Amino acid sequence: MSTTAGNGHPPPRPHFGDRLAAAVADRESQVVLGIDPDPARLWPNAVERSSVARAHLATTLSEAENAAGGVREASDAPARAGVVSRLEAAAAVLAHCLALIDAAAPACVAVKPQLACFERLGAPGWLALEHVCAHAREQGLLVLADGKRGDVPVTAAAYAQALVGGVPSPFGLVAGLGADAFTANPLLGLDALAPLVQAARAHAAGPFVLVRTSNPGAADVLDLELATGERLWEHLAAQVAGLGRTGQAGLADVGAVTGATEPRHLARLRELMPATPFLLPGIGAQGGDVAAIAPAFAPGRAGGLVTASRSIANAHESTDQAPPAAARAEAERLREQAWNLA
Amino acid sequence: MSTTAGNGHPPPRPHFGDRLAAAVADRESQVVLGIDPDPARLWPNAVERSSVARAHLATTLSEAENAAGGVREASDAPARAGVVSRLEAAAAVLAHCLALIDAAAPACVAVKPQLACFERLGAPGWLALEHVCAHAREQGLLVLADGKRGDVPVTAAAYAQALVGGVPSPFGLVAGLGADAFTANPLLGLDALAPLVQAARAHAAGPFVLVRTSNPGAADVLDLELATGERLWEHLAAQVAGLGRTGQAGLADVGAVTGATEPRHLARLRELMPATPFLLPGIGAQGGDVAAIAPAFAPGRAGGLVTASRSIANAHESTDQAPPAAARAEAERLREQAWNLA
Numbered sequence: 001m002s003t004t005a006g007n008g009h010p011p012p013r014p015h016f017g018d019r020l021a022a023a024v025a026d027r028e029s030q031v032v033l034g035i036d037p038d039p040a041r042l043w044p045n046a047v048e049r050s051s052v053a054r055a056h057l058a059t060t061l062s063e064a065e066n067a068a069g070g071v072r073e074a075s076d077a078p079a080r081a082g083v084v085s086r087l088e089a090a091a092a093v094l095a096h097c098l099a100l101i102d103a104a105a106p107a108c109v110a111v112k113p114q115l116a117c118f119e120r121l122g123a124p125g126w127l128a129l130e131h132v133c134a135h136a137r138e139q140g141l142l143v144l145a146d147g148k149r150g151d152v153p154v155t156a157a158a159y160a161q162a163l164v165g166g167v168p169s170p171f172g173l174v175a176g177l178g179a180d181a182f183t184a185n186p187l188l189g190l191d192a193l194a195p196l197v198q199a200a201r202a203h204a205a206g207p208f209v210l211v212r213t214s215n216p217g218a219a220d221v222l223d224l225e226l227a228t229g230e231r232l233w234e235h236l237a238a239q240v241a242g243l244g245r246t247g248q249a250g251l252a253d254v255g256a257v258t259g260a261t262e263p264r265h266l267a268r269l270r271e272l273m274p275a276t277p278f279l280l281p282g283i284g285a286q287g288g289d290v291a292a293i294a295p296a297f298a299p300g301r302a303g304g305l306v307t308a309s310r311s312i313a314n315a316h317e318s319t320d321q322a323p324p325a326a327a328r329a330e331a332e333r334l335r336e337q338a339w340n341l342a
Numbered sequence: 343m344s345t346t347a348g349n350g351h352p353p354p355r356p357h358f359g360d361r362l363a364a365a366v367a368d369r370e371s372q373v374v375l376g377i378d379p380d381p382a383r384l385w386p387n388a389v390e391r392s393s394v395a396r397a398h399l400a401t402t403l404s405e406a407e408n409a410a411g412g413v414r415e416a417s418d419a420p421a422r423a424g425v426v427s428r429l430e431a432a433a434a435v436l437a438h439c440l441a442l443i444d445a446a447a448p449a450c451v452a453v454k455p456q457l458a459c460f461e462r463l464g465a466p467g468w469l470a471l472e473h474v475c476a477h478a479r480e481q482g483l484l485v486l487a488d489g490k491r492g493d494v495p496v497t498a499a500a501y502a503q504a505l506v507g508g509v510p511s512p513f514g515l516v517a518g519l520g521a522d523a524f525t526a527n528p529l530l531g532l533d534a535l536a537p538l539v540q541a542a543r544a545h546a547a548g549p550f551v552l553v554r555t556s557n558p559g560a561a562d563v564l565d566l567e568l569a570t571g572e573r574l575w576e577h578l579a580a581q582v583a584g585l586g587r588t589g590q591a592g593l594a595d596v597g598a599v600t601g602a603t604e605p606r607h608l609a610r611l612r613e614l615m616p617a618t619p620f621l622l623p624g625i626g627a628q629g630g631d632v633a634a635i636a637p638a639f640a641p642g643r644a645g646g647l648v649t650a651s652r653s654i655a656n657a658h659e660s661t662d663q664a665p666p667a668a669a670r671a672e673a674e675r676l677r678e679q680a681w682n683l684a
């Protein structure tokens with residue numbers, strides 16, 4: 001067959017675990033740059049950057065708003081108060097995110113935009129998100145869309161189209177964000193995870209399923225003891241392990257969010273999910289300690305992705321460096337620390 | 343004090359439970375119109391409607407896309423393939439949703455846009471969502487944003503800003519969707535629900551927390567037996583009851599999503615959450631039966647909101663009526679059935 005490799009075997013299908021392992025090796029980094037922009041805490045220079053383009057963005061999006069009002073054919077269009085402010089805010093957020101990516105990219109393997117931070121700016125915020133993703137890809141970074149989506153199967157399939165696929169329409173296929181990975185919530189059960197896992201696999205992307213988060217309140221539900229004696233997070237971990245398929249690099253194509261603020265859990269999580277890539281939030285602003293997460297790296301360096309957001313973006317607040325230099329230094333410090341552990 | 347009522351007591355603060363009870367009484371309906379637009383299954387007349395305005399929307403959003411590309415200052419802008427198709431798709435989806443609302447509104451108390459269905463159309467989809475919400479409000483309907491969001495506290499606060507509040511920016515407050523209610527996922531614990539509950543309460547809006555969903559897979563996690571002998575959904579139900587404050591109409595200001603495909607659960611859910619408004623998906627396309635949900639109405643008619651999406655939007659497929667007439671008839675049939683039960 002023409003599709004077989006020289007050795008007679010079919011060429012391997014692209015696999016998220018293999019892509020992830022290759023990216024980590026290539027960039028010599030396990031650092032995932034969290035992008036959680038707060039419009040009230042943007043880098044000053046970033047806010048001032050690209051003012052002409054920002055004004056253009058504001059004008060054209062404003063026209064689009066009016067056009068959408070025309071579609072509604074409403075005689076009393078809703079108050080447009082705040083329309084300009086959100087366009088300006090979205091443009092400033094975009095400029096900030098691009099500067100943050102440019103500063104930290106050399107030390108990172110991926111970006112993790114926090115969808116909530118873009119959604120709160122409405123349609124212009126979603127447009128900014130799309131451009132953040134495109135810019136990160138241009139810098140050679142993977143994109144991990146952090147939305148923690150989860151819903152009944154028919155809706156989960158729509159989220160999958162938004163994140164990694166596309167939706168057929170009378171006007172052609174409408175592509176979604178095109179993320180390389182995304183976070184997912186497992187509360188609704190396996191049939192609700194299935195459309196996300198299937199769509200991710202079809203695009204060689206990776207879902208990272210919440211197993212144990214890093215907030216104190218995670219004890220309220222995820223730490224509940226089941227009748228079997230397991231904790232709920234142990235049950236979820238076993239489910240996640242069952243969903244993944246292990247690739248040639250020894251990593252599964254379904255990951256897990258495993259909060260690093262409970263390092264005593266990590267050995268158990270690794271036992272339950274031997275090949276699963278772990279996304280480790282909780283470093284930096286959330287109080288985690290990078291040295292405590294070594295068990296995550298058992299299946300290789302790409303087995304533990306170290307996420308940091310505010311500790312990088314706000315690094316300048318505790319140094320006398322400018323924001324980009326401070327961000328780059330902090331990302332590089334984290335990169336080196338994790339790389340030497342693994 | 344000038345803020346006291348004639349009887350010397352301060353006037354009651356607006357309360358979601360009271361707002362909901364008043365809306366149900368005023369409209370004589372407990373029907374929530376689910377808006378889950380599938381671009382491949384839009385009403386034909388809706389797709390053709392407002393073509394001039396749609397073209398305008400497409401043109402201006404296209405310009406906005408280019409402007410955003412300018413903000414990125416990327417010499418190699420990503421391929422614009424698909425940009426036009428998604429603009430057209432979002433405009434057609436918007437026209438479809440407006441026609442659906444106009445048809446079914448007289449029989450409904452609220453709309454429930456499914457955020458996933460708009461997100462998969464990107465920024466134009468989010469713009470369409472905003473106009474769907476505005477149009478529903480103009481028809482006197484409450485807006486229940488169905489996104490099932492849940493995240494660690496700092497991110498939950500950002501979701502709250504997107505749904506019911508606003509975010510401060512250097513350019514002024516940026517308002518979010520302004521929803522009257524929204525769905526929320528409780529997996530991450532009480533500290534993660536708190537920002538959603540607090541923000542909702544500040545805006546007299548209502549969070550509906552997932553307790554028992556209607557998909558078969560809900561058995562995988564929500565039905566797990568805990569060491570205490572409870573099911574997980576019973577534990578979540580008790581948490582939700584504890585979060586709500588009961589208003590003058592006898593309804594709490596924190597609701598619950600309680601799948602009607604398991605009617606045997608409803609009496610137990612009502613026992614655990616005596617004053618909680620229930621959102622009952624699973625009628626119609628998901629196979630529920632409206633007669634089995636009577637226990638939901640124990641605290642009054644507004645104690646049980648009956649959601650239907652595809653059974654209304656696709657009602658014409660099993661009749662010889664045009665889509666709007668079939669949708670209106672199906673919504674009215676459901677309204678009357680529920681009203682006579684409660």
